[in-house]
Amino acid sequence: MxxxxxxxxxxxxxxxxxxxxxxTAVVHAAAWKEMFDAFLRERDGEHFRPFDDTDYDEYVDGRPRADGVRSFLASRDIDLPEGRPDDPPSAPTVHGLGNRKNERVLEKIRTDGxxxxxxxxxxxxxxxxxxxxxxxxxxxxxxxxxxxxxxxxxxxxxxxxxxxxxxxxxxxxxxxxxxxxxxxxxxxxxxxxxxxxxxxxxxxxxxxxxxxxxxxxxxxxxxxxxxxxxxxxxxxxxxxxxxxx
The missing domain is CATH 3.40.50.1000 (HAD superfamily/HAD-like)
Incomplete structure (x- = not known):
């Protein structure tokens, strides 16, 4: 062969x-960053530290959505309720954040193809x-x-x-x-x-x-x-x- x-x-x-x-990997990476940065900025205020390329590679890329959320949150010592797979994107849960990210991905795909x-x-x-x-x-x-x-x-x-x-x-x-x-x-x-x-x-x-x-x-x-x-x-x-x- x-x-x-x-x-x-x-x-x-x-x-x-x-x-x-x-x-679409770049689309996913951008959606993860937008979602996590908004979450971290609201949570940490002046101590906000953005989600970066290393975070994406180490904790998120290639993993199932909820696993990516859990892995990254654990790296920042952040503990959230698990929630349910059908949680709305506004829910402050692992699945809620995952669905918030997916909402952003789908919007980018609809807009840009x-x-x-x-x-x-x-x-x-x-x-x-x-x-x-x-x-x-x-x-x-x-x-x-x-x-x-x-x-x-x-x-x-x-x-x-x-x-x-x-x-x-x-x-x-x-x-x-x-x-x-x-x-x-x-x-x-x-x-x-x-x-x-x-x-x-x-x-x-x-x-x-x-x-x-x-x-x-x-x-x-x-x-x-x-x-x-x-x-x-x-x-x-x-x-x-x-x-x-």
Missing amino acids: TELGLPEGILACLFDLDGVVTR VEAYDGTLRYIAAARARGLRTAIVSSSANCRDVLRAIDAEDLFDVRVDGVVAAERGLPGKPRPDTFLAAARDLGVDAAHSAVFEDALAGMDAGRSGHFGYVVGVDRVGQTDALYTHGADVVVKDLAELGGKA
């Missing part, structure tokens, strides 16, 4: 959505043309809508997203469970599956799940960190791996 830049024996490709397939990475779409088409199975693995509950917006739903045999994970009770990244579930749904074991991720939590999931190959996609200049967290190779775009449909 050298024409795809993958080791021999890889039978399935498991792709993250935001930052790998679509240019969704853009795909052409190199990734070509790579997926090439992989499928060579007989590899493909899955989308995302913590986002909006995954299906985003795929439909870029007319890419048919590029994947399996979808394991935030909705599916909640239905099955699967913990999110950095745990490998969602990737492992996607591989099982494809009928391929982890050792014969490749993971494609841009988030450090996704690298951790690929490493701990003992996948056959872990590809880090560096869109924001964190190559060294992606390798440290478990990448076998890091590229800026999947076109670098090869693969022409």
